[in-house]
Amino acid sequence: MYLIAALAYAFSIFIDISVYYIKYYIQDNKNIRYILSLINIFQYSARAFVLIFVPVMSYLTETVKDKNKVWEITLITHVFVVLFLLLLFHTKFILNFSKFIIKILNVLFGKSKKIEIIHFKPVEKNNSVFKSSTLLFFSVSYLAGFLFSFSISFLYIFSFYFPTKALMLSSFAQIINMFGALLLILFIDPKIMSLIDKEEGLFEIKVFTISRILVHITLVIILFLIK
Numbered sequence: 414m415y416l417i418a419a420l421a422y423a424f425s426i427f428i429d430i431s432v433y434y435i436k437y438y439i440q441d442n443k444n445i446r447y448i449l450s451l452i453n454i455f456q457y458s459a460r461a462f463v464l465i466f467v468p469v470m471s472y473l474t475e476t477v478k479d480k481n482k483v484w485e486i487t488l489i490t491h492v493f494v495v496l497f498l499l500l501l502f503h504t505k506f507i508l509n510f511s512k513f514i515i516k517i518l519n520v521l522f523g524k525s526k527k528i529e530i531i532h533f534k535p536v537e538k539n540n541s542v543f544k545s546s547t548l549l550f551f552s553v554s555y556l557a558g559f560l561f562s563f564s565i566s567f568l569y570i571f572s573f574y575f576p577t578k579a580l581m582l583s584s585f586a587q588i589i590n591m592f593g594a595l596l597l598i599l600f601i602d603p604k605i606m607s608l609i610d611k612e613e614g615l616f617e618i619k620v621f622t623i624s625r626i627l628v629h630i631t632l633v634i635i636l637f638l639i640k
Contacts, residue, residue, distance in 0.1 A: 423490060425459040425466070437609050437618060439512070470487075470566075471569070491629040557600075560592050564586040564587070566632065568582055
C-alpha cells in the first residue's frame, strides 16, 4: 500500500509535466480545441493520484505513528519522481505516450472522433542555458516546483516534530502550495503556451523538466539532512 502511494504521487507529477510535451507534439488543426480538452482531462487526473498519496501518509502519521516509515515513503516518492521524469527526455517514448493518451481519451470521452495527428514538430535549434531569460525561467520553475512538492510531501515529517501543531502545519502547507501554484499559473504556463502557439517551446519545456528533477533531488538531500 505504501509503495502504491509513492508511485501514485510520482505519477501525478509525471502527468503534470508530460502534459506540456503532449501539447507540444500533438497537432491537429481541425480539432485543436477538442484535443486540448482531452489533454486537460488527462492533466486533471493528476489530482486523483495525489488523493491516493495523502490519505496513506495521513494514516501513517496519525494512526501508525511511524516516523521512520514516513521518511522512507517520502524518500521513495521523490526517487520515483526523478525516474519518471527522466523518461520525458526519450523522444520516442514521449511521442508514443502522447499518441496513446489521446487515443484512449478519445475513445472514452469523445465517442472515437476521428483525429488526424498531422504534425510532430522537429527538435528546435540549440538555445543557450546561460541567457538571463533562460536562467530566470529556470529559477522560477525551480522555486514553483520546490514550493509545491515540499508543501505536500514534507508536511507529514514535520508533524512529528510539532505533534500539537497539526492544523497550523496544514494551513502553512496550503499557503506554501498556493504560492507554488501561482508561480506556475502566472509565469510558467503563459510562457510555455505562448511559445507552443508559435510552434516553439521544446527547449523551455526541457528546462522546466530539468528544474523539476533538480527539485526532487534537492528534496532527497534535505531528507537525509533532517533524518
